[in-house]
Amino acid sequence: MKRTALVSGLVAACLALAAGTRSQQPDYSKVQMKATRAAGNVYMLEGAGGNIGVSVGSDGVLIVDDQFAPLADKIRAAVKELNPGQLRFVLNTHFHGDHTGGNAAFGKESTIIAHDNVRKRLASEQNVLGEKVAPSPREALPVITYERSVSIHFNDEEIKVVHFPHGHTDGDSVIFFTRSNVIHMGDDFFAGRFPFVDISSGGDVLGLTKNVGDIVAQVPADVKIIPGHGPLSTIDDLKSYHRMLLATTDIVRRQIKAGKTMEQIKAAGLPEEWKTWGTGFIKTDRWIETVYKSLSNQKGARDTTHH
Numbered sequence: 001m002k003r004t005a006l007v008s009g010l011v012a013a014c015l016a017l018a019a020g021t022r023s024q025q026p027d028y029s030k031v032q033m034k035a036t037r038a039a040g041n042v043y044m045l046e047g048a049g050g051n052i053g054v055s056v057g058s059d060g061v062l063i064v065d066d067q068f069a070p071l072a073d074k075i076r077a078a079v080k081e082l083n084p085g086q087l088r089f090v091l092n093t094h095f096h097g098d099h100t101g102g103n104a105a106f107g108k109e110s111t112i113i114a115h116d117n118v119r120k121r122l123a124s125e126q127n128v129l130g131e132k133v134a135p136s137p138r139e140a141l142p143v144i145t146y147e148r149s150v151s152i153h154f155n156d157e158e159i160k161v162v163h164f165p166h167g168h169t170d171g172d173s174v175i176f177f178t179r180s181n182v183i184h185m186g187d188d189f190f191a192g193r194f195p196f197v198d199i200s201s202g203g204d205v206l207g208l209t210k211n212v213g214d215i216v217a218q219v220p221a222d223v224k225i226i227p228g229h230g231p232l233s234t235i236d237d238l239k240s241y242h243r244m245l246l247a248t249t250d251i252v253r254r255q256i257k258a259g260k261t262m263e264q265i266k267a268a269g270l271p272e273e274w275k276t277w278g279t280g281f282i283k284t285d286r287w288i289e290t291v292y293k294s295l296s297n298q299k300g301a302r303d304t305t306h307h
Ligand SMILES: [Zn+2]
Pocket: 094, 096, 099, 168, 187
């Protein structure tokens, strides 16, 4: 079994666990792609793995993220139903395999664009969720990279791709479809659930909270939001996610100040108000641990500057 397949299987298995099943490897042949119109030119595509954003119009097709390699043909078919035009660009919100698995297939027929750190991480061996991830093949790597931001003028709008530092990873971007009034937040946003924050890949709960607050402050009230995982969302959904990040971090911080250990904080748990947030991939215990680790990192010498 190839390493890439192994890792895709692993991430998928985690997602399957999150979905409440116990299967070792999901049967990709059973996955069905579902398209939902967000607004304007933009659609959200759900299958297995991270949500895909699709821009369709007279210039052709641009997609944001591409789930798992075995789903490439299904993604292609679902996109064709929305628009027969050529796939021109693939944007990656970050490097994780459930968002970049299709790169090797789509990189042969379009141009992949992502943050500098996405290319660096895809090009080298990584460790995600304690498992080794092999370097991606050449055709899966972003061809155009940026440090801060880049704009793609496509399908009659400016598609702004903006890097937000140290949130879910150290290579996250949020995509702003400025005329359609849609944003794709990648894994900086898990709708209604505690997020996975990949601390070993430069992620940080405090950075994530700041990024989400910045986005809440700058988007129009009627914006449609595609989360990395979960249903198509609104500004109210993003605001309640932001409140959860602030409130749960505050709870953990106060207990650390009171001299509690991580085990004691986990044993105390979180108030009832946050219970449903722990029913996804990241359970309450795991979330407390993630917040605790981020707060502990902050006390150290780690650079937490933001632009
Ligand atoms: Zn991710």
